[in-house]
Every structure is written in structure tokens, then in C-alpha cells.
Amino acid sequence: MKILLVEDEPKVSAFIKRGLEEEGFEVEVAYDGRFGRQLALSHSYELIILDVILPYFSGLEVLEAIRAQDQQTPVLLLTALGTTQDKLHGFGGGADDYLVKPFDFPELVARVRALTRRRGQQAKGSALSFEDLTLDSAAKTVTRAGQPLKLTAREFGLLELLLRHPGRVLSRAELAADVWEDSFDAGSNVVDVYVNYLRNKVDKPFSRKLIHTVVGMGYVLRAQE
Amino acid sequence: MKILLVEDEPKVSAFIKRGLEEEGFEVEVAYDGRFGRQLALSHSYELIILDVILPYFSGLEVLEAIRAQDQQTPVLLLTALGTTQDKLHGFGGGADDYLVKPFDFPELVARVRALTRRRGQQAKGSALSFEDLTLDSAAKTVTRAGQPLKLTAREFGLLELLLRHPGRVLSRAELAADVWEDSFDAGSNVVDVYVNYLRNKVDKPFSRKLIHTVVGMGYVLRAQE
DNA sequence: CTTCAACCAGCAGAATTTTCATGGGGAAAT
DNA sequence: ATTTCCCCATGAAAATTCTGCTGGTTGAAG
DSSP states (O other): OEEEEEOSOHHHHHHHHHHHHHTTOEEEEESSHHHHHHHHHHSOOSEEEEESSOSSSOHHHHHHHHHHHOSOSOEEEEESOOSHHHHHHHHHTTOSEEEESSOOHHHHHHHHHHHHHHHHHHHHHHEEEETTEEEETTTTEEEETTEEEOOOHHHHHHHHHHHHSTTOOBOHHHHHHHHSTTOOOTTOOHHHHHHHHHHHHHTTTSSSOOEEEETTTEEEEOSOO | OEEEEEOSOHHHHHHHHHHHHHTTOEEEEESSHHHHHHHHHHSOOSEEEEESSOSSSOHHHHHHHHHHHOSSSOEEEEESOOSHHHHHHHHHTTOSEEEESSOOHHHHHHHHHHHHHHHHSOOSTTEEEETTEEEETTTTEEEETTEEEOOOHHHHHHHHHHHHSTTOOBOHHHHHHHHSTTOOOTTOOHHHHHHHHHHHHHTTTSSSOOEEEETTTEEEEOSOO
């Protein structure tokens, strides 16, 4: 749960950083708009807290740069500018919350929690990924290295199971039990066949292979040979 | 974009309702905690605005009942109780935002927008669109490439749901649950039939197809093959 | 060094499932 | 009394799923 805090007053930023860390968050601090923007655009955070008045770029300019590339990450503006006009500017620029200094620290924590709560649970819910492979079980989409892959229902189910246990060897029986539910004939080679189909789509077009055979045991999803 | 407002002072609720409707939201009002809770639990809203001090059940009790069954719907608490203690109570109960009365109406609108933006990713009132296809759920009109299309109620509901989740594969069960509500026989092919009707009107007269079937999974709205 | 058995990759076509496209009956609206 | 809309049923077409088989590799025993 990494948070980016962009705030130029060392006292304030140290205070917030320490406080949030005590609450279990991981906090990175940037001391001006330029550095803040760079970090925000190059890293992925659960939440970004922006002071509005900053050296080089204002918080609103940083927000604009973020929203140009990413609509998802929640942004909380934190500033001494408390008029409704200022707030409207902030929300209009795509902020998710606006807190006026001075504030009570517990309220900041509560708002930070409210903004991060939703994301944390929905990310776990639908998106699985391993290396450059991503699978969204709600949208039923799979991409590798950014390219979308077209899988059939069975192939999708099989990959989903592998992706749920990366690095763990799954026996044919385990795979069959989960993907084929009950209707499974032990003497069949369906699993092999589908692993083969999957490899053709997931591994063959790429140089780094992810699906590996462990002779006598089953199949694994892992990085190297 | 339907919002539930639970507020017992008729003056305040009328004021908020009218204001939000001018901004393109659809607002339902409940005048006490009991009725508010009932509506919140039985219907699906994009956002719920709760006054804390209400007859029968307090806003916090209503919030608790909502969160017991649904973690998703954002809740905004709106109240005269402005101490940090009160706010912490609200956030602790699962609220997403907390606004203290008296407030400037534009700020409420901005916060309502911020909370609903992410949900349907439809910021402007009731108009949904994807590529050159547009659907206005308030006006019940659909156009493609500027041309108006004439859809029946079921067709409209189905397209609206697809349009609300572009790029996501929706299973027949999901579609049926939303469009056909409860009266749905699992062995029926109604969904297929209506997707077919929709295609005849939405896709057939145009070269770029938008509705695609994913065999064994469901249907999606997306641009390419 | 040879043989054998176990195991796995890959293919091709058959079997099955899923989807499309229509016709028609009945309900609802006009 | 039409017209429109909703839904079921059906068969054809398309796509997927599965079976059976061939051939290759590996590793251990003879």
C-alpha cells in the first residue's frame, strides 16, 4: 500500500509521513512539483497526496499531468486554500478529495483509508498477473506484454488456475478437478492437450516461456527454465 | 445515475434534490432512517447521501446496514455534526466522504461527482457512449454515427448494460440478472435472441461491429475483432 | 550399449456444445 | 383491431472440446 506525498514544507511532510507509516502505509515523499510529477508518472501508487502550493509546478499542474495518463489512482489535495472556488478547481481537475489545512490528523487518516479501501479489494478481486502476463477474471481478458490474447473458455479457466498459484506445481488431477469440475475421466489426456493449446497462445509467440512441465508431477507457471 | 438522498428536513432535501437534478443526476428521497434503509437495501444506487440525524434510525445505523450487504456503493455523510470525533465515526462506519453543514452547494456537487466518476466512468449525467454509439438513459434515446435508432425497452436495457461496461465480457447470467431482473428461466435463450435483435439495429447497418460474442463466456462491447 | 517402459508433445478429426437466425404464439400497448 | 413487443422453440452453422494415435525423449534396468 504505497502512497506518494508531495509537500514542500519539511515539517509538515515529515509529520504526515510518520503518522501514516504508523498506520501501516508506506510513504514516499517528494519536495517539489517537478520531482513529484516525475515520481507520480513513473511509479504506481495506491494514492497520491498533493499540496497545492509547491515549487516549480503547482499541485494542480501535477494533478493534470497525472490525469492525462491515469484516471484511476485517487488523488487527495491538501492545502491552506479553503475557499469553495479553490475546492472546485481541485475537484474539477480530477481530485477525489480535498482537505483544508490545518486539519486534524485522524481525519486525514480516515480520508486516506476511505480512498484506498475500494481499490485494494477490487484489485484483488479481478486482476491476476505474473511477469508480463495479465488476466482479468471479471472482464475475461488476457494480455501478454500488452498484447491481448484470445483464449477459449477452457483455456481461460486453466490459465486462471495456474496464475492463482504461480511457482507451485499443479498435478493433472488438481488442474482437472478445478477446471473440469466433476466430469473428468482419469484416463484422458485433456489436460495435456489444453496445456499445449495454452502454450501455443501464451508462450510460443514470446521468447520467455512461463509454462513449464515437471515430469511425473504436473505443470508450473514460473519465470526461468 | 441514480442517487439516494436520506434527509428529514423537507427544505434541505428539496433544495439538494433540485440542485442535483439540474446537474443531471436522478435523485430519490427518503425522509427517515427506516424508509431510507429499506430503499438502500432493495435498490441499486450510484451513490447514497445520508444525513446523520434522522427519525427511527440514524444515518450511521443506515450506513451499517448498507455496508453489511454491499461494500461497493459510495456513501456520503452530510451532517451538522462537525467534530473530528463525529467524522471518525462516520468514516469508521464505512463512509466515503463527510461534509459538514452548512456547506456550499457547488462543493457538494463536486464531491458527488468525484464519488460517482469512477463508478460508471460517465461524468456527464445520463449519457453513455462508446465509439460512435451514444445512449441517453434519461431521454431513452440511442444514436449511432448521428443517426437515431429505435429500440424496444428490453433492447435498450441490454444495450445500456453493455455500454456501462465496455470491454468487459458479460455472461448471459449477468445480463439476464440485470435486464430481466428476477423473472429469468436459466434454460431460456432470451438473451441470445435480444443480442441478435440488438445487432440487427446497432451493428448490421454499419461496417464497424461493436457487439462481439465470446464463445462460452458471454458478450462484450468492444472496438476491434 | 541396448532395450524397455513411462511420460509427454502434438496432431487430426469426430463428438459435443454453443451460438445464430427465424418463425410463430400470445401478451401488451396503441 | 391492429400493431408492436416479448419470449419460446427449432434447426442449421460455427466454434470448442475431447479422444485416440503417432512419435520423441528420458532414464533405469538388463
